[in-house]
Amino acid sequence: MQPHQIAVLMLDGVVALEAGIPAKLFGSDGALRPDGRPRYEVRACTVDDKPARTSAGFRLLPDDGPEILAEADTVVIPGIQRGRALVDGTLEPELAAVLATIRPGTRMVSICTSAFVLAAAGLLDGRRATTHWRYGDRFAALYPKVRFDPDVLWVDNGDVLTSAGNAAGLDLCLHIIRADHGSDVANRVARFNVLAPWRDGGQSQFIERLVPDPTDTSTAATRAWTLDRLDEPLDLAIMARHASMSVRTFTRRFREETGLSPNQWLTGQRVERARHLLETTDLPVDRIAELAGFGTTASLRQHLHARIGVSPVAYRRTFRPVAG
DNA sequence: ACATCACCCCGCCACG
């Protein structure tokens, strides 16, 4: 089977760190098939075949030209620090021309400020999108037709995906791998690259305390404790008691440290547990609901559907095609 | 599909 073709379009003023993200993750050994063949093939190009000036004092010389865009299954555009899309909502004619060569239906991915480019191309009209928080006001003002969400690491519209600043591109690429091939493959890629498979802090761009003070009371130990007993009934009172805090303080600290409310986080962890079990075991769905801590199968179905839009059985069929 | 109900979440504010 032909590997999924990923084209990285490096524009003038590209952020060097972000230009390397797709190749590093999609091209990781962790993303290889069991038979050793690649799942993804990553190439990079510029608009005009010339080196791209980065914002870091060096240039990037791609091996391929913009003709790869027309053959790509996914196009990733790393963030930029200049360009018309950032200034007046238009595209340079040369950029518009190469974007026009991309086949309809190609999955479009932006990292950081390149959401401006997708928006200027009209690809985000009427859809949810995000970008680097520092550019949020400008983004909303320049592109009023886009439903800007300032408070997430990434937004997945299926065929158009946008991510927040810099390292959020890692989270989005991991998400894409997870969506394409399941969380086991995504977790392996994360491990190969020494990344957190699921950023502690969930979706929020604004984690007030990135590193909880270890001498201070913290919710981290309680989160770890919770993960060992996901199959048990857990509520705020139980978690707060484990953390030796009042419910009010626990709730407040939890949001400060993770960006999520305790229950949002807990549900997320339960969904991840269920996904893992669906992928790696043949246990019946109601048993998985039980082990992941969902009271009922209906509850599991609802949360799985809300997160990834598929039923448990459909999910298993996608990622576990050979029933064991 | 719908109603009911428990629990969650968080602004508010008093307390130490």
Added chain:
DNA sequence: ACCGTGGCGGGGTGAT
């Protein structure tokens, strides 16, 4: 005055 804590109210959400 300042700051972290935690009880309370009640709108909101999710489970049944």
